[in-house]
Each structure stands twice: as structure tokens, then as C-alpha cells.
Amino acid sequence: MTKNKKVEKEIKEQEFQEEILLDKDSTENQDEIAQDENQEVQDEEVSLEVKLEKEVAELKEKYLRLYSDFENFRKRTAKERIEMISTASQELLVDLLPAVDDFERAFKANENEEDATKVLEGNRIVFQKLLKILNSKGLKPMEDMIGKPFDPDTQEAITQIPAPSEDMKGKVIDVIEKGYTLGDRVVRFAKVVTGA
Known part of the structure; x- marks a missing residue:
């Protein structure tokens, strides 16, 4: 190499x-x-x-x-x-106390009163005051039921009697106990008599 x-x-x-x-x-x-x-x-x-x-x-x-x-x-x-x-009921009870006081005063006044019309008038005034208080709280009585068809949503039929006329069959003939509503809700059903 x-x-x-x-x-x-x-x-x-x-x-x-x-x-x-x-x-x-x-x-x-x-x-x-x-x-x-x-x-x-x-x-x-x-x-x-x-x-x-x-x-x-x-x-x-x-x-x-x-x-x-x-x-x-x-x-x-x-x-x-x-x-x-x-x-919850405190406000209502406080509002009812004046009506209770009125009843107590009426009882004392009625002890010596001999005129029945004055007693009746005093009771009516206290009753109206009580209704006014209840109405202000939303409690409303069911009115004008006689002659209207029976409504099981708001009424309770206590008994049936023969209808006085043909057009009263299935309708309310008499109201035994008023019903009441609070707002849209039924708080007590009306007790009614219906025609058969």
C-alpha cells in the first residue's frame, strides 16, 4: 500500500x-x-x-x-x-275580641232589660259586627242556594224530600246550615235538603 x-x-x-x-x-x-x-x-x-x-x-x-x-x-x-x-290565628283572635266584649256587655245589659226588641236589636248589632270581622278576613257565606241545582263540591245533602214541583227535582229546597268559603276554598259545606 x-x-x-x-x-x-x-x-x-x-x-x-x-x-x-x-x-x-x-x-x-x-x-x-x-x-x-x-x-x-x-x-x-x-x-x-x-x-x-x-x-x-x-x-x-x-x-x-x-x-x-x-x-x-x-x-x-x-x-x-x-x-x-x-x-296564625292570633290576628283573627285579636280582631274577634271586641265582638266578645260586646257580647259580654250585651249579656249584662240584657239581665235587667224587659223589652225583647231592644235585646234582639243589641244581639243583631253584635252579630253584624262579628260577620264584618269574619268577612274582612276572607270568610264568605254561601248565599242564594235555594232553587239552584245541588252542587256536591260545596254542599252536603242531609236528606231528600219529595219536590214541591217538577222543576225542583235535584235542586236545593232548604238550607239547614250555611256553608262558608275562605278565598276559593270551602271551609264548611252547606247542609241542604234536596228535592227528589
Whole structure:
């Protein structure tokens, strides 16, 4: 081998060695890059996991607060409802007291009164006052039922009697006890006699 060929061979071998080293460095660099990327992905996954755990903790806390607020609201409304039920009739009773006082005064006045018309007039005045108080609270008597068809939603038939005329069959002939409504709701059914 000539010296040039030998030098060329050595140069080629050296270049080959350098290429191998470069490839090795390149592979190591690629491995390092891949490891760095893997580490970044793992870091991102860990940070995402931590972030999700924080979110879950915050949502749990919000849920517990909301649940506590709801429980407090439920207890408060239950307490208010009990108080309202126990004092619901208080306003009506306070409004009825003047009528009770009038009845007491009428009883005292009637003890010595001999004129029945004065007693009757006094009783009528107190009765009208009582009705006015009840009407102001929404209690309304059922009126004008005689001659009208029987209504089972507002009336209770006590008995049936033979109808005085053919057109009175199935209609109210007499009212035994008045019915009352409070708003749209029946609080006492009218007790009536119907024609058969």
C-alpha cells in the first residue's frame, strides 16, 4: 500500500469513527431529548393531576358549603312554619275580641232589660259586627242556594224530600246550615235538603 492510500484509509477510518461518534452523540442527544420530553410530559401529567386534585377539593368545599346553607335554610323555614302555625290565628283572635266584649256587655245589659226588641236589636248589632270581622278576613257565606241545582263540591245533602214541583227535582229546597268559603276554598259545606 502506498502511503497516500494508507493516509486515505486512515482518513476514511477517522471519518468513519467521527461519523460513529457523531451518530452516537446524536443518538445520545436524541435519547436525552426524548427523556427530557418524557420528563416534561410526566411533569405536565403530575401538574395536571395536582390541578385536578385542587379542583376536586374546591368543588367538595363548595358542595359542603351549599349543603350546609341548604340545611340551615331548611331548619330555619321549618322553625318559621311552626311559629306561623302556632300564631296564625292570633290576628283573627285579636280582631274577634271586641265582638266578645260586646257580647259580654250585651249579656249584662240584657239581665235587667224587659223589652225583647231592644235585646234582639243589641244581639243583631253584635252579630253584624262579628260577620264584618269574619268577612274582612276572607270568610264568605254561601248565599242564594235555594232553587239552584245541588252542587256536591260545596254542599252536603242531609236528606231528600219529595219536590214541591217538577222543576225542583235535584235542586236545593232548604238550607239547614250555611256553608262558608275562605278565598276559593270551602271551609264548611252547606247542609241542604234536596228535592227528589
